[in-house]
Amino acid sequence: MVKKLGTKLVNGAHDLVFEAVHNRCLIYNVCWEDPRIDRRILNLDDASRMVVLTSAGCNTLDYLLDSPAEIHAVDVNPRQNALLHLKLALIEHGDFDDLFRLFGNGSHQAFREIYRAIRQHLPAYARAFWDERIEYFDSTSRKKSFYYYGTSGAIAWILSRYLLNASRNLRSRLFDLLDARTLAEQREIYQQIEPALWGRFTSWLVKQPATMAMLGVPRPQIRLISAQYPGGMVGYVSSKLRHVLTEVLIHDNYFWRVYLTGSYTADCCPNYLKPEHFARLHANIDRVHTHNATVSHFLRDHPGRYSHFVLLDHQDWLAWHKPAALSEEWELILANSRPGSKILLRSASPELNFLPEAAKSAIRFFPELTAALHIQDRVGTYGSLHLAEVL
């Protein structure tokens, strides 16, 4: 009885921390889903009408390279759209060098001047957000990188400082790993450093509900993982990390590089930071529309026949906390799609066991295609990837 009450209190506290964090903070400073996999599945073209969750906006810019007719970047957290707007304003009104310094290096000596020049092109809410936080890009600050701000960034800062300062050997082997060119090299290095990666501090940190709240992992996902994985959260993260660092080539894995080093390189960065793509992004910029709303609110206010929905992993959360909202979201997705519309989603669980019956009978899945791509994913922390097509 006492133990049950204790667990209830801990769970309640986690939900409160999660809500407080999500209602006040920028959570994601990078998109934590691999758009290379998405674009292979989505088959975008100039007739595509997309609805995507914004997160940090990196993937919206990746999809924009396929020149879809429109991308509606929807996020219930306006700070995420404020981040996308900063990138859009730099692409539209700035130049490639400044874009790369700010978002490739994570800082710029002239960040204040650049911000002053583009500020007028931001919507009022994004201006209000960045007026208070443009110092995230200050190259003289202690953190020296935007990628160590926001709640995910704060955890990346703590973990990366810990790992890079733990011992000289671990530090140099981690950099060797980032520079490895073959899987054989990666495996050899990883085998040597794995025990040091999972010392007492990292195992403790990963188990803390507050850490997960700051990384944007809600209790339903922690529960899904703890129930299905031997070794709970540490077992899950360590096995996912082993896979991604030993089975997927690291030389262009910008997701892990940016959190370890605080920056990208010219060869290892998202597509929106490559000079050869700048002109196309600039030309297509008017195709992006942002909406501070839930997916359901957006669809109710902007009905249409959308061809693609990129839902990330947010339905894990809805399934647990708001099953009625999950059913409503599926009803609205189906009502605003057409036969052949594609829906892409990820989950912490190996299976999607929460789909409403009405949705199941209206879509079909492609498990062979997605299973083969899932194992090549450069993020590598999800339990599964799913593509559904509307019948």
Ligand SMILES: C[S@@+](CC[C@H](N)C(=O)[O-])C[C@H]1O[C@@H](n2cnc3c(N)ncnc32)[C@H](O)[C@@H]1O
């Ligand atoms: C689902 S989270 C997960 C992070 C993700 N895997 C990534 O790539 O960064 C991504 C974004 O979805 C937003 N979000 C969560 N539920 C939502 C909903 N029902 N409607 C719109 N946005 C939502 C969050 O605010 C967050 O910025």
